[in-house]
Amino acid sequence: xxxxxxxxxxxxxxxxxxxxxxxxxxxxxxxxxxxxxxxxxxxxxxxxxxxxxxxxxxxxxxxxxxxxxxxxxxxxxxxxxxxxxxxxxxxxxxxxxxxxxxxxxxxxxxxxx
Amino acid sequence: xxxxxxxxxxxxxxxxxxxxxxxxxxxxxxxxxxxxxxxxxxxxxxxxxxxxxxxxxxxxxxxxxxxxxxxxxxxxxxxxxxxxxxxxxxxxxxxxxxxxxxxxxxxxxxx
Numbered sequence: 001x002x003x004x005x006x007x008x009x010x011x012x013x014x015x016x017x018x019x020x021x022x023x024x025x026x027x028x029x030x031x032x033x034x035x036x037x038x039x040x041x042x043x044x045x046x047x048x049x050x051x052x053x054x055x056x057x058x059x060x061x062x063x064x065x066x067x068x069x070x071x072x073x074x075x076x077x078x079x080x081x082x083x084x085x086x087x088x089x090x091x092x093x094x095x096x097x098x099x100x101x102x103x104x105x106x107x108x109x110x111x112x113x
Numbered sequence: 114x115x116x117x118x119x120x121x122x123x124x125x126x127x128x129x130x131x132x133x134x135x136x137x138x139x140x141x142x143x144x145x146x147x148x149x150x151x152x153x154x155x156x157x158x159x160x161x162x163x164x165x166x167x168x169x170x171x172x173x174x175x176x177x178x179x180x181x182x183x184x185x186x187x188x189x190x191x192x193x194x195x196x197x198x199x200x201x202x203x204x205x206x207x208x209x210x211x212x213x214x215x216x217x218x219x220x221x222x223x224x
Contacts, residue, residue, distance in 0.1 A: 043214035056211045104156035
């Protein structure tokens with residue numbers, strides 16, 4: 001079974017631009033969570049989607065948004081990029097039943113210049 | 114507030130030596146606890162998890178962890194470290210879909 005895939009793997013943007021990252025969960029998984037990883041703040045939870053609905057949200061500004069499609073694929077969008085948005089963005093999916101764990105993708109490395 | 118503390122930012126051990134990585138948590142309810150490993154440029158791989166029951170849990174790659182409620186700890190151990198274990202290790206708490214991570218411990222292994 002294929003793992004969680006994220007595209008693109010690397011991205012360079014400039015301040016003020018917006019960006020969209022994509023995540024394809026493991027087949028059959030309906031929950032998708034997003035995390036931001038930076039050297040200064042570590043791993044922080046952004047939001048979680050389940051069956052196209054945002055179920056949980058972390059403490060990030062409204063510039064960070066996401067959505068989930070009927071096939072469980074998810075996208076996250078960051079508008080008006082700031083230098084501090086440079087990070088590794090990790091997506092994770094989990095099944096509706098045990099095992100109760102998340103499976104992480106390799107991440108998208110976003111650099112904001 | 115819910116939080117996870119990993120007091121050791123960087124640990125260096127010799128190959129074949131034993132290892133213990135510390136994790137302390139603060140969580141209002143009965144915690145779900147996890148240990149993940151991250152190799153450079155990679156995502157996170159689950160090593161082991163604790164939900165309930167036996168407080169000593171076994172994971173992959175020869176790792177184990179012990180849940181101690183009285184100490185709010187969930188330390189990760191391995192009896193004999195291999196060079197391939199060099200990576201960053203993260204302790205996490207919470208429901209599986211909304212994890213709170215510690216700041217990580219970078220493990221360096223010398224031959």
